[in-house]
Amino acid sequence: MAAICFAPPLRIRKSGESYIVEDANGIALAYVYFEDEPTRRALVNRLSDADAKAVAQTIARALTAQVSH
Numbered sequence: 149m150a151a152i153c154f155a156p157p158l159r160i161r162k163s164g165e166s167y168i169v170e171d172a173n174g175i176a177l178a179y180v181y182f183e184d185e186p187t188r189r190a191l192v193n194r195l196s197d198a199d200a201k202a203v204a205q206t207i208a209r210a211l212t213a214q215v216s217h
Contacts, residue, residue, distance in 0.1 A: 156215050158208045160201070165194075167204035169211070177211065180204045 154171035161168045169178040182200035183189035189196065195203065 154211070156212060158212060160204045160208055162201075167200050169204050169208050178204065178207045180207070 154175065154177055155173050157172055158177070159170050159172075161170060165182055165184075167180045167182070168176050169180075170176055180200045180203045181194050182197045183192055183194040184197055194200075
């Protein structure tokens, strides 16, 4: 198994039209983009704000679970 290369705890930060999953040192581990306007969302194929936040939370939970085991 690969070594864990980030510093827990993880945090989720909203920045513009994305949620960023960051480690304790502020290093971005994942970006999840969203679009609030439904017409534009379909055009650019992005998630809604709520769905993007849920995906970012799932990523953070999965990474945290790797550290625990």
